[in-house]
Amino acid sequence: MTTATQVDAAGGVFSGDESGGGRWSEAFRRLRRNPVAILGAVLVLLFVLVAIFAPWLAPHDPQEQLLLGEVRPGFVPGPREGFPLGVDSLGRDELSRLLYGSRQSLLVGIVSTLLGLSLGLLLGGLAGAFGGRVDNVLMRVTDLMLSIPGLLTAITITVILGPSLTSVMIAIAIVNVPIFARLLRGSMLAQRDADYVLAARSIGLRRRTIVLSHIVPNSLGPVIVQATLTLATSIIDAAALSFLGLGNQDGTPEWGQMLAEAQDLLGTRAALAFYPCIAIVIAALGFTLLGEALREALDPKFRR
Amino acid sequence: MSLLEVEDLSVVFSRRGRRDVRAVDGVSFSVDAGQTLGVVGESGSGKSVTSLAIMGLLPRRGAAVGGEVTFGGRKLLGMRRDELRDLRGKELAMIFQDPLSALNPVVPIGRQVTEVLTRHRGMTGTDARREAARLLDLVGIPDPDRRLREYPHQLSGGMRQRALIAMAVACQPKLLIADEPTTALDVTIQAQILELLKELVRQEGTALVLITHDLGVVAGLCDRVNVMYSGRIVEAADRRTLFVDPRHPYTTGLLGSIPRLDSAEGAPLLPIPGSPTDTLPWSSACAFAPRCARSLEVCTTVTPDLEPDGRRALRCHNPVPAEEAAAVGAEGRRE
Numbered sequence: 001m002t003t004a005t006q007v008d009a010a011g012g013v014f015s016g017d018e019s020g021g022g023r024w025s026e027a028f029r030r031l032r033r034n035p036v037a038i039l040g041a042v043l044v045l046l047f048v049l050v051a052i053f054a055p056w057l058a059p060h061d062p063q064e065q066l067l068l069g070e071v072r073p074g075f076v077p078g079p080r081e082g083f084p085l086g087v088d089s090l091g092r093d094e095l096s097r098l099l100y101g102s103r104q105s106l107l108v109g110i111v112s113t114l115l116g117l118s119l120g121l122l123l124g125g126l127a128g129a130f131g132g133r134v135d136n137v138l139m140r141v142t143d144l145m146l147s148i149p150g151l152l153t154a155i156t157i158t159v160i161l162g163p164s165l166t167s168v169m170i171a172i173a174i175v176n177v178p179i180f181a182r183l184l185r186g187s188m189l190a191q192r193d194a195d196y197v198l199a200a201r202s203i204g205l206r207r208r209t210i211v212l213s214h215i216v217p218n219s220l221g222p223v224i225v226q227a228t229l230t231l232a233t234s235i236i237d238a239a240a241l242s243f244l245g246l247g248n249q250d251g252t253p254e255w256g257q258m259l260a261e262a263q264d265l266l267g268t269r270a271a272l273a274f275y276p277c278i279a280i281v282i283a284a285l286g287f288t289l290l291g292e293a294l295r296e297a298l299d300p301k302f303r304r
Numbered sequence: 305m306s307l308l309e310v311e312d313l314s315v316v317f318s319r320r321g322r323r324d325v326r327a328v329d330g331v332s333f334s335v336d337a338g339q340t341l342g343v344v345g346e347s348g349s350g351k352s353v354t355s356l357a358i359m360g361l362l363p364r365r366g367a368a369v370g371g372e373v374t375f376g377g378r379k380l381l382g383m384r385r386d387e388l389r390d391l392r393g394k395e396l397a398m399i400f401q402d403p404l405s406a407l408n409p410v411v412p413i414g415r416q417v418t419e420v421l422t423r424h425r426g427m428t429g430t431d432a433r434r435e436a437a438r439l440l441d442l443v444g445i446p447d448p449d450r451r452l453r454e455y456p457h458q459l460s461g462g463m464r465q466r467a468l469i470a471m472a473v474a475c476q477p478k479l480l481i482a483d484e485p486t487t488a489l490d491v492t493i494q495a496q497i498l499e500l501l502k503e504l505v506r507q508e509g510t511a512l513v514l515i516t517h518d519l520g521v522v523a524g525l526c527d528r529v530n531v532m533y534s535g536r537i538v539e540a541a542d543r544r545t546l547f548v549d550p551r552h553p554y555t556t557g558l559l560g561s562i563p564r565l566d567s568a569e570g571a572p573l574l575p576i577p578g579s580p581t582d583t584l585p586w587s588s589a590c591a592f593a594p595r596c597a598r599s600l601e602v603c604t605t606v607t608p609d610l611e612p613d614g615r616r617a618l619r620c621h622n623p624v625p626a627e628e629a630a631a632v633g634a635e636g637r638r639e
Contacts, residue, residue, distance in 0.1 A: 194405065195402060196405060196407055196409075198400070198406070199398075199406040201392070202400075203397065203419070203471055205420075206389065217411065218408065218409065
């Protein structure tokens with residue numbers, strides 16, 4: 001254990017110039033040595049690549065009802081030449097729909113996480129920087145929001161805004177705001193009494209400088225980890241909303257919607273429900289593993 | 305008038321549901337430019353709180369600061385917050401005990417040094433970088449350009465403390481408060497850091513307040529010494545008087561608990577019995593009485609005053625007699 005730490009320290013000294021040797025590059029080094037992180041990264045990469053290259057990977061147009069003629073009530077044709085996973089209840093190629101579905105999930109995941117993150121950082125930052133009454137008001141609001149189950153809030157918001165992809169993204173973002181706000185605020189409060197803050201005050205730095213260039217950078221670690229994990233929950237939440245019919249209404253393939261459509265055929269073609277489930281699990285698992293590994297890499301207590 | 309005059313300083317910490325704590329009580333002293341004042345005492349004697357009070361770094365809520373602190377003719381206590389902020393880092397600066405925790409772990413050394421320069425000397429960009437490199441060089445950090453790009457964890461303990469000193473002296477402050485600057489360092493590094501501080505005081509004419517529990521540090525560096533116990537000064541004297549002729553039982557106790565080369569083999573160390581928490585309230589007794597070998601009846605009932613007596617001031621009902629003091633202080637002790 002000790003030896004490893006020493007090597008680390010020495011490596012840090014030598015690589016100081018090129019990589020900066022800061023906390024992030026050190027965390028990255030630790031991340032690369034963690035098999036869980038590698039697995040997470042591979043899954044995420046797979047997911048992202050599929051989303052980007054879906055038009056080239058998909059054998060058919062996901063919207064075209066190619067085998068509609070063979071679909072009977074309660075029956076759809078199984079896999080065959082050119083349709084390796086079969087077709088859905090409207091005769092559309094299941095594989096193509098799965099591949100294209102990754103685009104929606106990735107889009108919702110990224111947009112709603114970034115939106116929630118930026119709003120959360122703003123509110124949490126204000127609460128952490130000003131404290132006192134500002135903090136009190138903002139935190140009571142987040143308490144209120146956190147006391148209602150997230151999915152319930154998301155459903156309500158989507159219903160109010162009208163079912164669409166944009167509504168889903170906004171709803172999930174709003175659900176995530178208080179989580180990020182609270183996390184940054186708590187993390188900032190923990191830093192406020194740190195020695196280096198006292199030292200920064202002792203050289204006469206202004207409060208703005210201390211907050212922006214000292215406290216905030218030290219508080220971001222847990223927020224970044226949470227953002228990675230939130231990508232996973234956002235994907236799941238988006239699927240849930242679509243499953244309930246609150247997602248896009250234009251027939252664009254979406255995993256939650258595919259799952260909902262497959263319900264009627266559970267007796268005859270259960271596989272149609274199985275595929276989107278697997279896709280959702282793989283995408284979410286990738287981000288979760290990566291997030292957990294990042295948490296370990298950034299936490300000094302986990303250092304090996 | 306001295307550069308820094310502290311008059312009857314008191315700090316009371318109050319918290320809801322707890323009894324108030326008088327961390328510092330009736331502390332008065334002054335420091336001139338180019339002079340070094342040592343403040344000695346055990347943990348909890350109020351040394352650090354005194355320095356934070358002078359710097360105006362105590363929390364506004366929960367800490368009531370009384371008395372008067374005059375710096376270069378200006379009253380520091382009650383000064384507007386932004387005015388005080390303009391002084392801090394520029395005219396009065398502070399060095400902290402643990403250089404690792406006093407540096408921001410995620411910000412490169414260079415940016416932490418240039419921040420002071422930007423704040424008080426209006427330097428930016430290349431100018432600030434060059435000046436920062438010059439400062440690191442001044443405090444004896446080799447290869448300053450490379451070090452500026454590095455992070456605190458990549459520097460050794462001694463180098464971190466040097467970097468902190470560079471930040472503190474960046475604007476050539478008139479007063480430097482060093483709060484146990486060598487406690488967290490190796491003995492060999494301690495000597496280097498003390499030498500560096502000594503040099504700065506000599507060259508720049510900086511007034512230095514050196515807070516420490518290490519009498520060896522005091523012996524090497526300070527012109528005058530305040531010995532504090534439980535928030536009050538119990539003995540104040542110039543260095544020579546304090547070491548050769550210590551009169552307060554607490555001072556002799558501190559001196560007696562240092563291992564000495566010239567003592568007979570097998571001679572026991574003489575630690576002060578009890579712990580700093582065994583105190584009586586100063587308001588109706590001598591706080592040191594429960595641990596004092598010379599305590600009398602009067603020590604538990606009457607507050608001793610800090611009485612000036614020639615080259616020293618002493619707060620004791622039953623001071624150590626001169627002959628005994630000489631035995632503890634001893635001519636043989638290095639100064």
